[in-house]
Amino acid sequence: MIEVRVQREDFDPGAEIERLHAGRDDVGAVASFVGLVRGGAIAAMTLEHYPGMTERQLRRVADAAAARWPLEGLIVVHRFGRLAVGERIVLVAVAASHRAAAFEACAFLMDWLKTQAPFWKREETRDGSRWVEAKAADDAAAARWLEE
Amino acid sequence: MIELLYFAWVRERIGRDGERLALPDGVGTAAQLLDWLERRGPHYAAALAERDRLRIAVNQAFAPLDAPVKPGDEVAIFPPVTGG
Structure with a gap:
């Protein structure tokens, strides 16, 4: 199962993980990552995306992970719209027979979707709102998977 | 005709999220398209001036x-992506 979803509404990480292994005896590991809106300077953020291309790019990244590691399933859910501090933004959950593939594929998926999926964050602060700048560190994190 | 889409601050600076335009003669690459759009007015110039801060998608x-x-392509112009 490779599933990619782009949605405004929240998701239930437990329910998504359950779907990856329910009724199966070949899954020995599920690794997952949940990205959240972090507080501090910001009160909320709005995620804009490119409908159509977003799904395509997430699918491409998911297919690349499935081609690289022996996976039994993966789910990517990415939200858009206005999200308050503490809300979930993104879920990556990966099922495999063994943990190494699940951990690695999970990290790869996050690193790659950050640079390949057309989302843009606009942060709301007390001083107004601003578009988040892309980080060189994110490009470097994605590039490290090309070097190995 | 070409289908243009603008996102994030490119959309805000141009003042619209997209448009359908007839591709003029001599515009055959994304760079030439940006050059041509930039001459359409100050809003376009403000959005498209910093080429190294722009990313392009052709047909998604x-x-x-x-x-x-x-003609017939869908061309999107936007800043570097910041999802995840």
Whole structure:
């Protein structure tokens, strides 16, 4: 199962993980990552995306992970719209027979979707709102998977 | 005709999220398209001035500035992505 979803509404990480292994005896590991809106300077953020291309790019990244590691399933859910501090933004959950593939594929998926999926964050602060700048560190994190 | 889409601050500076335009003669690459759009007015110039801060997608796939564009294409112009 490779599933990619782009949605405004929240998701239930437990329910998504359950779907990856329910009724199966070949899954020995599920690794997952949940990205959240972090507080501090910001009160909320709005995620804009490119409908159509977003799904395509997430699918491409998911297919690349499935081609690289022996996976039994993966789910990517990415939200858009206005999200308050503490809300979930993104879920990556990966099922495999063994943990190494699940951990690695999970990290790869996050690193790659950050640079390949057309989302843009606009942060709301007390001083107004601003578009988040892309980080060189994110490009470097994605590039490290090309070097190995 | 070409289908143009603008996102994030490119959309805000141009003042619209997209438009359908007839591709003029001599515009055959994404870079030439940006040059031509930039001359459409100050809003476009403000959005498109910093080329190194722009990214292009042709038919929903990332494309370099020298990528060909032709009538019927969907071309999106946007800042570097910041999802995840």
